Structures are given as C-alpha cells and as structure tokens.
Amino acid sequence: MRKKRNLLNRLDDGPVICAEGFLFEIEKRGYMASGEFVPMVSLDHPEVLENLHKEFQHAGSDIVQAFTYNGHREKMKVIGKEELLEPLNRSALQIAKKVAENNDDGEPNLMAGNISNSNIWKQGDKNSQLEVEKMFNEMVGWAVDEGADMLIGETFYYAEEAYMALKVMKQTKLPSVITIAPYGQNIMRDNISIVDTCKELEQQGGDVVGMNCHRGPNTMMPYLKEIRKILKCHMAGLPINFRTTEKSPTFFNLPDHNGCTHHTPHTTTFPTALDPMQCNRYEIKHFAEEAYAIGINYLGVCCGANPMLIREVAEAVGLKVPASKYRENMENHYMYGKNKRIPEHIKAYGDKA
Ligand SMILES: [Zn+2]
Numbered sequence: 001m002r003k004k005r006n007l008l009n010r011l012d013d014g015p016v017i018c019a020e021g022f023l024f025e026i027e028k029r030g031y032m033a034s035g036e037f038v039p040m041v042s043l044d045h046p047e048v049l050e051n052l053h054k055e056f057q058h059a060g061s062d063i064v065q066a067f068t069y070n071g072h073r074e075k076m077k078v079i080g081k082e083e084l085l086e087p088l089n090r091s092a093l094q095i096a097k098k099v100a101e102n103n104d105d106g107e108p109n110l111m112a113g114n115i116s117n118s119n120i121w122k123q124g125d126k127n128s129q130l131e132v133e134k135m136f137n138e139m140v141g142w143a144v145d146e147g148a149d150m151l152i153g154e155t156f157y158y159a160e161e162a163y164m165a166l167k168v169m170k171q172t173k174l175p176s177v178i179t180i181a182p183y184g185q186n187i188m189r190d191n192i193s194i195v196d197t198c199k200e201l202e203q204q205g206g207d208v209v210g211m212n213c214h215r216g217p218n219t220m221m222p223y224l225k226e227i228r229k230i231l232k233c234h235m236a237g238l239p240i241n242f243r244t245t246e247k248s249p250t251f252f253n254l255p256d257h258n259g260c261t262h263h264t265p266h267t268t269t270f271p272t273a274l275d276p277m278q279c280n281r282y283e284i285k286h287f288a289e290e291a292y293a294i295g296i297n298y299l300g301v302c303c304g305a306n307p308m309l310i311r312e313v314a315e316a317v318g319l320k321v322p323a324s325k326y327r328e329n330m331e332n333h334y335m336y337g338k339n340k341r342i343p344e345h346i347k348a349y350g351d352k353a
Contacts, residue, residue: 019056021305042092059307060314060321093146113143210236217287241304288316
C-alpha cells in the first residue's frame with residue numbers, strides 16, 4: 001500500500017485542495033431537489049456521487065469529502081425519512097472512502113467525514129443545542145466507523161455552533177477543519193465578530209480554521225486577510241463561485257442585473273437563478289493565487305464548484321493534476337488559434353464572429 005500522509009503533514013508540505021459544493025453540482029445534474037436539498041443521492045444514485053468524486057479527484061482534490069451535508073437527523077425528520085439517516089451517512093462515507101483509496105494518480109486521498117450547520121441551533125436555548133450536539137456526535141461516530149482520515153465542520157453561521165462542532169470533532173483525535181459562513185450582516189448570528197470567532201476556534205484547537213460558502217471571492221477575501229494576520233494555525237478559504245458584492249455580501253440576496261427576462265417564482269435569485277452571477281475561472285484562479293500568497297494552504301470552492309474550477313485552484317498554486325492534460329489550449333482553436341494550419345480568412349473574421 002502506498003504511503004499516505006495525514007492532513008497536517010500535507011499542509012506543512014504545501015497546498016491542499018478540497019472540492020466542496022456537492023449540493024449545487026448534484027442538483028444541477030438532476031439528482032436532488034433544489035431548496036429541499038437532501039443528499040439522498042448516496043442511496044438513490046450512488047454511482048452518480050462516486051463519479052462526481054472521481055471527477056473532482058481527477059481535477060486535483062486531495063480530499064474526498066463524504067457528501068453528508070444536510071444529511072443530519074433534523075433534515076431527515078423534515079422529509080419524513082429519519083429511518084434512512086444512518087444508511088445515507090454510511091453510504092456517503094463508503095463511497096468517499098472507496099474513491100479516496102483508489103487514486104490512480106499516486107498517493108491515496110484523504111476521506112473526510114462532514115458535519116455542518118444544523119439550522120436548529122438557537123442562541124441561549126440549551127435544548128436545541130443539546131439536540132445539535134447529539135446530531136454531530138452520531139454523524140462523527142459513523143465517520144470514524146467508516147474510516148475517515150479527517151473531519152470537516154463547515155458552513156456555520158452561529159459561532160457557538162461552530163465551537164460545538166469542533167468540540168465533537170476533536171474528541172476523535174482526527175485532524176479537524178472548521179470553517180464559518182457568516183451572513184450578509186458580516187457578523188455571526190450570535191453577534192460574535194468573524195475574526196473573534198476564528199480566534200476562538202484556533203484557541204479551542206482547530207487544526208485548520210477559515211471560511212467556506214455563502215460568499216464569493218470578493219466578499220470573502222477581505223476577511224481572510226484580516227484573519228490570516230492574527231491566526232497562527234493553518235487556514236482554509238473556500239468561496240462560492242458567485243460575484244458577491246459589498247452591497248450583497250452573500251448569495252442569498254444577490255440581485256440579477258444581467259438583463260434577466262424571467263425571474264424566479266420565489267423572491268430571490270438564490271438558489272435556482274444565480275447562473276448569470278457566476279465567477280469565471282480566471283476570477284477563481286486569482287482568488288486562489290492571492291489566498292495562497294498570504295499563507296492560506298487549504299483551498300477549494302464551495303457552492304458553484306465544478307471540476308474545472310478545482311483544476312484552476314490546483315494549478316493556481318503550482319500543482320499539476322490529471323485534468324491539467326485538458327486545460328485550455330486556444331492555440332488550436334479554429335478561429336482564434338495561432339496554429340499554422342488555420343486559414344487566414346477564418347482568423348481574420350474573429351472580431352466579427
Ligand atoms: Zn457552499
């Protein structure tokens with residue numbers, strides 16, 4: 001068996017890439033209801049999930065994150081399928097493990113168990129907090145059982161819920177990544193600042209602390225820079241692939257000023273009509289370069305991610321990945337290429353095409 005470094009060894013050696021954003025990508029592929037967002041795919045179409053993991057692996061993801069986002073007890077109660085909770089989690093973990101262990105391109109990947117925002121956490125309410133703790137405990141237990149190499153707690157918008165997630169993850173002694181996703185008021189919902197939340201997560205022993213989801217590069221980077229100045233631990237940055245702005249710092253209230261002719265039946269462009277506000281690959285590349293330059297080693301893309309963008313992130317930090325074989329090559333384009341065989345009259349028409 002090939003040698004496999006743990007997460008912290010890898011981060012000490014250089015960049016580590018992690019693909020997130022499974023919810024949006026699986027929905028786009030037609031295997032999940034938007035809005036409801038339950039990852040039934042691990043039971044209903046395991047081959048689809050396995051293949052998406054493989055595509056991200058091909059694009060350079062070092063981590064295969066089990067798709068258990070929203071696969072928690074509360075959500076399963078909402079859809080009346082609580083009895084499928086454990087099978088769903090175990091299936092997602094087993095699929096991730098299988099892909100992680102079978103990396104044709106070299107060192108096996110790391111399989112990550114995943115917990116995230118419960119959406120029932122309530123500030124000052126011990127009952128809801130206890131329930132969340134139980135949800136985290138059972139999911140982390142299944143992850144350890146299925147051979148997770150590390151754990152990821154992500155998309156927390158309550159600081160104290162993130163602290164709880166970290167506490168539960170740390171009990172396992174596995175390396176733990178903890179990332180927060182503050183909403184548009186630029187503060188955690190329990191009124192703790194973004195920077196203070198990250199400071200506390202480092203204090204409480206987070207191996208990797210940072211931000212994921214909700215914010216695109218434009219509105220995540222300023223906070224990452226601030227946090228990086230203060231934290232000594234490894235840091236994570238995984239933005240969404242959308243052009244958020246100072247006025248609309250998250251994708252929840254992002255307006256479409258791109259000549260939209262058919263609005264969504266609900267009030268927001270989120271989550272079904274965000275397409276025109278996507279970042280292009282060069283914007284994502286720029287984000288990754290900038291983040292890496294200030295010392296953020298754990299990088300990826302959250303909602304809106306696709307394998308091509310993960311390749312951009314990997315290449316931005318100097319990695320060559322299997323998918324690099326197919327990176328853009330405009331040289332041979334039939335009209336804009338410079339290849340000798342391309343006829344002059346075709347080349348000359350480019351600006352009128
Ligand atoms: Zn996301």
